[in-house]
Amino acid sequence: MARRLDCREADFEASFAALVEERREETHDVRDTVSGIIARVRGEGDAALVDLTRHFDRLELTPATLRVTGEELRAARDACTPEDLRALETAAARIRAFHERQIPKDERWTDAQGVRLGMVWKPIDAVGLYVPGGTAAYPSSVLMNAIPARVAGCRRLVMVAPTPEGRVNPLVLAAAAVAGVDEVYRIGGAQAVAALAYGTSTIRPVDKIVGPGNAWVAEAKRQVFGRVGIDMIAGPSEIVVVADGGNEPAWIAADLLSQAEHDTRAQSILITEDAGFAARVEAEIERRLETLSRGAIAKESWRAHGAVIVVASLEEVPALVDRLAPEHLELAVPDAEAMAARITHAGAIFLGPWTPEVIGDYVGGPNHVLPTSRTARFASGLAVHDFLKRTTLLGCDAASFRALAPAAGRLARAEGLEAHALAVEGRLVE
Ligand SMILES: NC(=O)c1ccc[n+]([C@@H]2O[C@H](COP(=O)([O-])OP(=O)(O)OC[C@H]3O[C@@H](n4cnc5c(N)ncnc54)[C@H](O)[C@@H]3O)[C@@H](O)[C@H]2O)c1
Ligand SMILES: N[C@H](CO)Cc1c[nH]c[nH+]1
Ligand SMILES: [Zn+2]
Incomplete structure (x- = not known):
């Protein structure tokens, strides 16, 4: 069984912080x-x-x-x-x-x-x-x-x-x-x-x-x-699935396992506001782990790195997700677009219960090579x-050079770089 975090428990912040800081690869x-x-x-x-x-x-x-x-x-x-x-x-x-x-x-x-x-x-x-x-x-x-x-x-x-x-x-x-x-x-x-x-x-x-x-x-x-x-x-795969209690547990369990089966170091996380629904997804995962062809890999990933987070309200989700900065974020909630608009850090977002992450792995169109290990805070998917690469172009004529040269010369002198200053001042001499 993966670890269970409940936002109503006193140790929630410490447990969540540990999850965020967990290093699965860089040892x-x-x-x-x-x-x-x-x-x-x-x-x-x-x-x-x-x-x-x-x-x-x-x-x-x-x-x-x-x-x-x-x-x-x-x-x-x-x-x-x-x-x-x-x-x-x-x-x-x-x-x-x-x-x-x-x-x-x-x-x-x-x-x-x-x-x-x-x-x-x-x-x-x-x-x-x-x-x-x-x-x-x-x-x-x-x-x-x-x-x-x-x-x-x-x-x-x-x-x-x-x-x-x-x-x-x-x-x-x-x-x-x-x-x-x-x-x-x-x-x-x-x-x-x-x-x-x-x-x-x-x-x-x-x-x-x-x-x-x-x-x-x-x-x-x-x-x-x-x-x-x-x-x-772009290391071992990750998924955060946000699902309200109205979802089909078997679908959500399959989505979590789809990334767990990549690697023993992969990570799958469920966030829901419904503890009963969380238990049904957990039970479905346990059932499937017994028969999946890559069950051994998925089981190790789920036990070692998986997590189920129960929140009091889905309102809490964007702040938690931004701290996790996951590679994949699946939003199986009624207004997925509205929730997506409130997320800043995720490699790729999958909108609504009919968009399992796996569609993006293969045929969606966007790239599936995505930043992992919270690097979605500063990195994007392959594009x-x-x-x-970009080369910049800059061209002055005599008039525009004369307009810019005094400020350049002054800044060069301020930096103590005389040769720089002379490169502009020399051209200003009639
Ligand atoms: N983030 C993404 O965009 C994305 C996309 C697809 C797949 N993935 C990830 O790619 C990975 C694929 O992993 P894989 O292992 O199947 O294939 P891989 O090609 O990444 O790694 C296989 C190689 O790892 C090396 N290796 C294995 N054990 C080693 C050890 N103990 N010491 C040194 N080198 C060792 C070997 O050289 C081996 O050839 C998974 O983690 C999967 O989650 C990520
Ligand atoms: N989910 C992987 C990215 O983390 C990509 C992939 C390829 N094939 C199946 N899945
Ligand atoms: Zn995949």
């Missing part, structure tokens, strides 16, 4: 393991990738077999059922349409002083797309990573995905073909992130690494940041912007 252990792996890949290149893949994925590779061949990509596509491929195409079309609306506009203007100004967006050249694959395969994450990169116009899309014991889900490779990925490597974990960041003889480095993954992947992205860009920390 000393994970940090040290990851820094060791990155150092090995930097020092030994392909040999470290081969050795670490043998160790973590129980797969024997050579430098020549790290990369998935074009022939293997074509064969994978042929191995998929037409129904699966159609579902993939449906998802791809909806994801592409959503992300095309994110393309930002370049801007150029001349201000009142006659200064020409502007900002222009350019794609990042080479991006690394992490597609998880340790305990489940994620064709949907291939689409979520690659489609916005293509929409942005990136030139080189490099995908990495582990294939434990050499098991490849053909739909993952088919998704790479559908989304237009250029290179695919069968490696995962911190070693794949390190290879993308630093390069090896076989894998040329990229400029930015995006995508979700487990605690080791998330930590590796943290550690290579600066050498390359990263999108965000076209993550594959673009």
Whole structure:
């Protein structure tokens, strides 16, 4: 059973604060393991990738077999059922349409002083797309990573995905073909992130690494940041479901378990004003945990990190949710739009009982690569912007230069930077 918090209990604030502060991924252990792996890949290149893949994925590779061949990509596509491929195409079309609306506009203007100004967006050249694959395969994450990169116009899309014991889900490779990925490597974990960041003889480095993954992947992205860009920390999945007593307990239990089954470190939280309803959802979860194919993972996640919070009134919800800043927020309440308007910190919000979070995982259109571990306080889901960068433009003519130069010169002198001052003062001499 997950922990139960009741806002009427005296220890509620302390228990809730502990829930908010809980660290499910960033532990000393994970940090040290990851820094060791990155150092090995930097020092030994392909040999470290081969050795670490043998160790973590129980797969024997050579430098020549790290990369998935074009022939293997074509064969994978042929191995998929037409129904699966159609579902993939449906998802791809909806994801592409959503992300095309994110393309930002370049801007150029001349201000009142006659200064020409502007900002222009350019794609990042080479991006690394992490597609998880340790305990489940994620064709949907291939689409979520690659489609916005293509929409942005990136030139080189490099995908990495582990294939434990050499098991490849053909739909993952088919998704790479559908989304237009250029290179695919069968490696995962911190070693794949390190290879993308630093390069090896076989894998040329990229400029930015995006995508979700487990605690080791998330930590590796943290550690290579600066050498390359990263999108965000998209670690073990999280969901907060807000549901009033009028909901069907089985639906809400399924929604909570949908994220718990991702990872033993995933987190599912129910908030409701109805203690009886909470008990019915808890009972349904216990029933389902006995038969779910990933019941063992979901059970560990639910027992260790799950929570049921009973509030006196749904009025309390926005303040509690903002403190949790969850990756996913499902609002199964009568006026979900009104409640959503009062939430500031959530990666993605799902409106009403007919919008289970799972629709967003696959076919909704918005990206499912989302900030976890309360990073939704400052980060957003993966978007076209993550594959673009902005350059600003500034142009003066003689008149506008003369208008701006005195203030620039004065500020340069105030900072004690004489060469700066001379760069403007020299041009002011007739
Ligand atoms: N936040 C998001 O947007 C989002 C989206 C999809 C999936 N996810 C998350 O992605 C994750 C997928 O996890 P996964 O494990 O199935 O696949 P994964 O590809 O993220 O991780 C598998 C790799 O982890 C490494 N690893 C495993 N145990 C290790 C250890 N003890 N030490 C060092 N490295 C180790 C191995 O290299 C292995 O290849 C889940 O946590 C899921 O919740 C998040
Ligand atoms: N819920 C995950 C994001 O946390 C995304 C996903 C992919 N497949 C199923 N679910
Ligand atoms: Zn999911």
